[in-house]
Amino acid sequence: MDHRAAVTGAAAAAGTGAPGPAGVPGRELIVLAAGREMVLHVFDAGLACCAVEVAAALRGCPAPAPVDDDGRAEGPAHEPAAALHVLVVAGTVTDKLAPLVLRAYRDLPEPRRVVSFGACSNSGGPYWDSYCVTKGVDQLIPVDVYIPGCPPRPEALLPGLRSLLAGPPRPGEGPPGPGAGQP
């Protein structure tokens, strides 16, 4: 599979509000946090071993709506109250792949967040001394949450996603939907 198509196609799919086409990473999760309902469009940039753990974590969360074999939602369309696009960078970011990760971030529609999953994308991890590894994806893009581990357990993704929602909405992003204004 052409990695470039996977990266940009999934980011575009995440923007339409529909689950990504079958076989392309991208997952919708509905989150109930502090009385606010938000939809997280999680795009998993799975670059190395951590990708397996993120895939396990996302697969453990049931889909928001039943989908047919082609990945299209069945039944009445679900209109999300508020959506947050989350790029989960999981795995070693090599210098060769760095431009593609940057492109995935740029293609991600607003409002967007970045989660760094695992030691390699946090800081280069065990490969910090390598001649061709970017020492942390925060050298390329702004990171909102760092999840430590090598690899972190799949369950470790969830506290990280929750802490994304902990802060107030950013300027220009508008209120988060039903229950807005409540603590």
Place this chain on the structure above:
Amino acid sequence: MTPAEIVAEVARRLPGGRCEAEDKTVTVDVPSQDWLAALTFARDVAGCDFFDWLTAVDEQGSGFAVVAHLYSIEGGSHLFTRTLVPRDRPVLASATGVFRGAGWAERETHEMFGVIFEGHPQPAPLLLPDGFEGHPLRKDFALAARAAREWPGGKEPGEREPSARSRRRLPPPGVPEGWRDR
């Protein structure tokens, strides 16, 4: 072909080659001008129809040893073909004419060691980013990161800063001797 048969055939057809056999594995060392002959022999005579990998070893003084691992699926025997190219002129014929699968392996060996494969259809870098200088897997390419960063284990117990009194004057792990003072 059994390993014993391979050894016998090598003696007959590759007069310049030395051969060792151990269990199911045969290693054939040939001079660099016989490299393609050795690979063709492996494919056509020894029945090694599976090309596994090709890489190089930096032997420092004597040059680069280029090694290919081939496997016979029916016979279950492994064959390593090995040759040596000099350091100042690391040129070898490309194996892509014999095994198409050698294409990417030779691209990687070229960018990691600097070995030039003549006749390669697409000699472009494979894994290293554009603009990368040097050949990282050569022994004289030191990992600058380990030399530049202060080793937390370099302090003696009871020190806040590593000092001249530190008994541990060894360079940190991964840094060649004397590289740190440059």
Place this chain on the structure above:
Amino acid sequence: MAGSVSPDPAAAGGELPSVERVTDLPARSRGVIGLLEENCTVCMLCARECPDWCIYIDSHKEQVPAAAGAPAGQPAAVPGQGRPRVRNVLDRFAIDFSLCMYCGICVEVCPYDALFWSQEFAYPATDIADLTHERDRLREWMWTVPPPPAHDPGAPPPKEALVAGTLRGRSARPAEGRGGPA
């Protein structure tokens, strides 16, 4: 508390599971490392052996006066201590969990059992500097360290038991070569 992570039964599909505490983790699961400072003698072995260089230790030496010379009201380190001794005092012990690869070499190599594995895995941070845990936070992890699991069935007997068995055997046997009744 429920065992594995499961979705909140009252929620619609697609909810993030609300039960984040996983209680059926396998024994010896590696989540985070805790430091028991009382056991640490600042031997620096963990900092030296860490392959990632992610343990940062600062210390200084202090002299502990002998029992006889101790000023009034200040006890000597050991009652009856005859001469002044020097001991290492830990100033800083930090583990950078953004680099840590959870290999456990530091826990294994510590001769004084000052480092322990804990199963806690949920400690994300919004600032990468918060992933460097200092002494106080490493001590907090100690309260989450599980009791050591039982040996697996069929495991070799622990070394301590073997050594103890040998010592008992040696003292029971009469000394050889000393003459007298065997």
